[in-house]
Amino acid sequence: MSGADHDxxxxxxxxxxxxxxTLDRxxxxxxxxxxxxxxxxxVGSSLDDDVRVVVVRGAGRSFSAGLDRSLFSTDPGTAGGLGELGRLPAEEAQERxxxxxxxxxxxxxxxxxxxAAVQGHAIGAGAQLALACDLRVLTEDADLRLPEATLGLVxxxxxxxxxxxxxxxxxxMxxxxxxxxxxxxxxQAIGLANAVVPAAGLEEAVGALVTAITAAPVGASRETAALVRSAVRNDPDSQDAAERAAQTRRLTELVGGR
Structure with a gap:
């Protein structure tokens, strides 16, 4: 196992x-x-082709409580704060x-x-990070919340x-x-969580899910994941065509390119 620290x-x-x-704060x-x-x-830009599964977790008792409170300052001198961002020209703010x-x-x-392996709070940016993942395993004490609109934001x-x-x-909505x-x-009832487990069982549950995902042949796993993602936005004809193309690629590989 190898590791690295980032800013x-x-x-x-x-x-x-x-x-x-790991969010390590x-x-x-x-x-x-x-x-x-x-x-x-x-981290995303440095991914190599051998990575099949990415697990996102938070150190300690919460996944992520969201935006650091210091950044809510409207003082233009707060680097990276809402005040600084709100005073930028619109195009520059959007690019940031x-x-x-x-x-x-x-x-x-x-x-x-x-x-996403979620324990404790996942609020605001924390909830959005969990939502950005394909799958979510939550502990029984976990909760997710998107309070941005109540704070005057989105x-x-x-x-x-x-x-x-x-x-x-x-x-x-x-x-x-x-x-x-x-x-x-x-x-779990509304589809935000794939599984809910006791806090002590989070690592084991995520590990079992990782094992199940990586057990499938890599080519089939990746093609299937791509199909599920495209199904969200494709019309039926486009999705049917995507399935045909993916299956043809799989069959070609299985018979050795003949």
Missing amino acids: GWVRTARDGAVLTV PDRLNAQTPATWEALAA IRRYQAGFRWLRSPGVVSI PDLTGTSTLVELVGYSRA ELCLTGRPVGAAEA
């Missing part, structure tokens, strides 16, 4: 085909800053947010399946598209506008 309180460890990404409940998002984006979003969007990169770290994919239009917490049991 922004992000730590990585590699074990074969599995990359674990437990004394602040893994509160995030722009440096966190840039570090996450750097686009770079931040890159720290989340790569978790659905072709070739990898991502799993979820802007890829959270709206991923939430609608998971729970549908009307439920996503309710959760985003009310900012109410969603406990683990409800999260």
Whole structure:
């Protein structure tokens, strides 16, 4: 197993085909800053073809309590704060947010399946990071919340598209506008959580899921993941065509290219 530390309180460890990404700021409940998002984006840009599964977790008792409170300052002198961002020209502000979003969007990169291991709170940016992953395993004490609208903001770290994919239009609308917490049991019932386990069983449950995913042949696993992702947006004819093309590639490989 190999590991690396990154700026922004992000730590990585590699074990074969599995990359674990840990938010490592437990004394602040893994509160995030722009440096966190840039570090996450750097991890994504450095992925190699041998990585099949990415596990995202938070050190300590919470996955992530969201945006670091210091960044809520409207003081233009707070580097990376909302005040500084709000005073930028619109195009420059949007470009900066686009770079931040890159720290989340790569978790659905072709070739990898991502799993969020969520304990305690996943609030705001923390919830959006969990939503950015393909799969989520929650502990029984976990809750997710998107309070941005109640703070005069919007979820802007890829959270709206991923939430609608998971729970549908009307439920996503309710959760985003009310900012109410969603406990683990409800999260599983509405499709936000793939599994809910006791806190002591989180590592084992995630490990079992990783083992099951990596047991399938790599080519079939990657083609299938790509099909499931495209099914969210494709019309039936386009998706049928994607399935035909993927199966043809699989059959060609299975018979050795003959």
